Amino acid sequence: MLPLSVKDDEYKPAKFNLLLKLSGWFRSILADKTSRNLFFFLCLNLSFAFVELSYGIWSNSLGLISDSFHMFFDCTALLAGLAASVISRWRSNDSFSYGYVRAEVLAGFVNGLFLIFTAFFIFSEGVERALEPPDVHHDRLLPVSVAGLLVNLVGIFVSSHGHSHSLFNGSVNHGHAHGGHEPESKHGGHGHSHDGHAGHGHSHDGHAGHGHSHDGNGGHGDSHSHGESVLLHIIADTLGSVGVIISALLMQKYDLMIADPICSMLISLLIGVSVVPLLRESIGILMQRTPPSLDQALPECYQRVQQLQGVYNLQDPHFWTLCTDVYIGTIKLLVAPDADRRWILSQTHNVFTQAGVRQLYVQIDTAAM
């Protein structure tokens, strides 16, 4: 029979429509609450950075220009987190049998690393300034630092509402680090332009948000309890901003220029210390470590499985985290030749499902008689 209609568009190869792809990513970003917040924060940061850059070029202030570059650097950290949130939703394919869910963990790790680099960088800057104090204009420092504190409080509220499972909330705080900056213009210089004493204050304040994000992940059953780590982070953050304000006052009243580098060194140390839990968690996941929340539950499961009828031994258990709350495990059972394998399999799966491991691979080896 002759075909009654010819539909040519069915046979057209799929065109690479960039606009379509972009709008698809856009939609998926706006769909999830955390990534939406992250996206808005990224826009805020980017616009701030552009404003700073144009102002710096217009007023020919090197300090503003290089500070805007720092903000761009932070924006890349935010972008990494955002990219991870889009990528981790892609379907699994031939090259990625588990899908792309690990991207979130990786992004959290990368952001933690960048935070440490920033802390190291601020520390080295502080050392350089301590050895050769440049001229710091502290007139506008006090109101700027207070303004920065306010901006970071906003950031705290923003990220505390988004209880996300993702580890990349660290990037939100990294973005805080140079947000709300208004650096003074520098004169004469050896080009050490990061005025941002206020900036250092900010970079520390951002970490209260970090505390919240960490607790959002605390579904793992971290060693810290929820309330305790939140309190710790808030205390650390207020100390940081109080430190900035104190040093600003010191410089205004007593002309104690050394307060600036000391303050930034302290702040960089605080940043480093506060990012350590995030790093430990993501390193644990990336190193295929047994999930910390299963540490107590697993030996009991092994006991129960070994008590099943026909099971001689449980060997080679490997349990690891794929992404937050998704655990995968493989074990090998040594069973008697006359054991009911199906029953053993389903029972084993039940035992581990109760513990929270849903993807389980049980290999059954018959013991040689």
Added chain:
Amino acid sequence: MTCEPNRVRLLCMLSLTFAFFIVEVVVSRMTSSLSMLSDSFHMLSDVIALVVALVAVRFAEKTHATDKNTFGWIRAEVMGALVNGLFLTALCFTIVLEAVERFTEPHEIETPLVVAGVGAAGLLINLLGLCLFRGHAGGGHGHSHGGHSHGNKNKRGKTGKSQKAGNGSSGEETNNLVASHNSPGDARPRNEISSTDSADVQMNGSPHFEEMEHDAASQLNMRGVFLHVLGDALGSVIVVVNSLIFTFVWQPCGKEEMCVNPCINSHISDHQHVNHTLVNLLEGTTMSAMKYAGPCWVLYLDPTLCIIMVCILLYTTYPLLKESALILLQTVPKQINMNRLNQRLLGLEGVLAIHELHIWQLAGSRIIATAHIKCHDPTSYMEVAKRIKDFFHDEGIHATTIQPEFVTFNSESRDSLCELSCRTQCAPKLCCGSADKPNAGSDKKASSYCKAASASGLEVIVETPEQAAGVEAGTRSEAAITVAREVESSL
């Protein structure tokens, strides 16, 4: 152990670099030169990179499973490589920042000879480091380490394909070193030669297997270190070249003479005064008293060279970053074609269907695979299992976990929806496909249990009716699984 040469090298380089860092700090204090101080911080970052690599090597030696780390610490080296790559990228960014600053506000070097001297010393140390780590960058290219290279070449022969990509990019690095600033495009023909060379040297024998895994993983780590040292060497080259040009070409403004520096746009308050003097002098006929500081382009040489160096570094760091990130993302190793593997597995006798096939790389050449295999009954399972294991061994995958599923021809109850693998939590995360085929027999208890667990707050995947039915041919099961996957995806 084979890792001993690595550790010794790293320790050597670490102590040298650290000593040099101290020297640079002292010199910078004495000459009060700020550029020397910032260069010393670059050295410090080099020290940190070496420390990271050393820690990674140290950890990765513990390949035995511990309580918490059941796979051992082999992945530490991949992590070390990633950290080093990221560190390099961050450094490149800061270098770009400083270069831009120099562009807008150029300033001359105060004591170029001292800087040249220190830069030359740093260059020597870095060249030494490059020679030390050169063997690793080329993937056992160097012939200097006996048993070590034997293991390397062995591995190259056996898993030749897997190393090809690694060879390609690392071959580029050695070519970069040898032909110091050649563009990577030129290096490509030499690349081919180097890989065929190494492929020719085929030694057989598998007793060096553990060494092979270790070498492959540690190579990634050493590549990171090599790139870092390369970056530092390039930096020292730039310092030396710049200060030499400065000494010979630049005519500085002496303090006694009346001269003006037209290149530096300074913000000092006597800017106006200088302008006036300039104007007066220009109007005057005698120009001989006025001196101008040397050619301005010299001041812009430094940042330009820095930016070129950053481009080179980023280009060579990108493959390292990509490789280690892909391993950490649980990707299927490059040399394995999932489709083909699937089909060949299905072709094995006794295998009815395959679900949940996951293959990923732990580190280096250690590949892990897990799968559910559906077969007829428990008695035939033992032979099928052996066949499957041999099949995987041929592919180079030595750590496999195969879960058997048995088919019965009884009627399956409809309510055994969630089965052996209830992966309901994955649905919103899209990390896996649908559940397996339901199992037969005494599953009433299992299914009710499962349902209770799933009802306690998790979302349940509603299975398509075909899956709940039971006995299917392999192809149909695959189709059902892919259909369910399509349904779940939100993009």
